[in-house]
Amino acid sequence: MAIIDLISSDVIRVPVKSVTKTEVIRELVDVLDKAGKIKDKDSVYNAVIARENMGSTGLEKGIAVPHAKTDKVKSLTMAIGIAPEGVDFDSLDGEPSKLFFLLLAQPDQSGPHIEALAEIARITRSASFCRLLLASENADEVVELFTED
Amino acid sequence: MDGPVNRIMVYVDGSEQSITAAQYAVCLARSTGAELYALYIVNTRALSDLVNARIFLQAEQEEYQHDLESDADRYLQHAKQMGRDKGVAVKTLKASGTVNVEIKNMVKDNEIDLLVIGELSKIRSRRDELYNETERAMRSVPCSVLMVKDEDYVLDVYNKLT
Numbered sequence: 001m002a003i004i005d006l007i008s009s010d011v012i013r014v015p016v017k018s019v020t021k022t023e024v025i026r027e028l029v030d031v032l033d034k035a036g037k038i039k040d041k042d043s044v045y046n047a048v049i050a051r052e053n054m055g056s057t058g059l060e061k062g063i064a065v066p067h068a069k070t071d072k073v074k075s076l077t078m079a080i081g082i083a084p085e086g087v088d089f090d091s092l093d094g095e096p097s098k099l100f101f102l103l104l105a106q107p108d109q110s111g112p113h114i115e116a117l118a119e120i121a122r123i124t125r126s127a128s129f130c131r132l133l134l135a136s137e138n139a140d141e142v143v144e145l146f147t148e149d
Numbered sequence: 150m151d152g153p154v155n156r157i158m159v160y161v162d163g164s165e166q167s168i169t170a171a172q173y174a175v176c177l178a179r180s181t182g183a184e185l186y187a188l189y190i191v192n193t194r195a196l197s198d199l200v201n202a203r204i205f206l207q208a209e210q211e212e213y214q215h216d217l218e219s220d221a222d223r224y225l226q227h228a229k230q231m232g233r234d235k236g237v238a239v240k241t242l243k244a245s246g247t248v249n250v251e252i253k254n255m256v257k258d259n260e261i262d263l264l265v266i267g268e269l270s271k272i273r274s275r276r277d278e279l280y281n282e283t284e285r286a287m288r289s290v291p292c293s294v295l296m297v298k299d300e301d302y303v304l305d306v307y308n309k310l311t
Contacts, residue, residue, distance in 0.1 A: 055206045065204050092203055108223075110216035111163040111192065115282065118195040121202040 006078040010035040012139035016083035028079040028102040039072045058091030062098035063124045069107045077104045158186040159265040166267025170297040171228045172307040174265040178237045186240045187228035189221040194247035249285035256290045264294045
């Protein structure tokens with residue numbers, strides 16, 4: 001499964017309203033909850049926070065990839081959040097994070113989970129694509145960016 | 150035996166599509182009499198990439214590698230059982246590395262003449278970054294490739310096989 005199969009406008013939040021790391025994670029978990037992608041949002045939130053407590057997934061250049069294994073999803077699930085103003089996510093370079101990719105997978109789906117994370121790593125290496133994502137004004141524009149040909 | 154298809158290999162990665170592909174491969178092996186191999190690749194390349202990208206911690210890499218090894222054993226056993234249920238012997242193969250490279254190597258090493266894979270995502274983007282490892286393998290292996298579609302049809306065919 002490619003991450004393009006996980007993207008639809010109901011799992012994208014533009015702009016993210018939260019201003020702290022934990023609030024961003026909560027907001028994106030809520031997005032997945034409203035989209036019917038998860039069963040127990042508190043359990044999912046706790047799983048993501050537990051992973052963050054091991055080390056921040058705030059990378060460089062405004063990218064954050066919070067992720068967790070949880071049995072509260074039926075299959076591989078992703079939410080995307082865009083915060084043009086940036087949020088302190090304890091990132092590697094100390095810069096605020098602006099693009100958030102929250103990825104959840106069942107514990108026995110490690111293969112697809114890892115391939116999806118690797119795919120996110122690849123697309124976020126493209127500075128121009130990240131700039132376009134950041135300039136998106138709504139969820140539909142984000143979907144179009146991923147699907148345009 | 151010596152027909153157009155003598156050695157089939159199905160690539161299983163734990164996805165539902167790959168399990169459907171394994172069911173179909175069992176049916177094909179039964180009807181052609183070909184030998185059937187099931188292959189799982191522990192994607193250590195992606196694990197390394199994730200550590201390099203700082204998405205994974207070192208401890209996380211080890212945890213996921215362990216998970217992948219367990220997945221490999223579980224899914225390969227599942228494929229073996231699917232074959233056993235239908236009277237088809239399934240030989241299991243496991244490798245580590247870059248998925249598309251290892252599939253290609255296994256096809257060559259085992260003289261496979263038909264690679265069976267699960268359905269790939271529909272082409273919805275031409276972005277170079279959104280490629281799929283299995284798609285790369287499909288393009289690079291020297292043998293013919295069969296992509297299995299229609300999960301319901303395949304399950305029906307598999308279930309009817311006595």
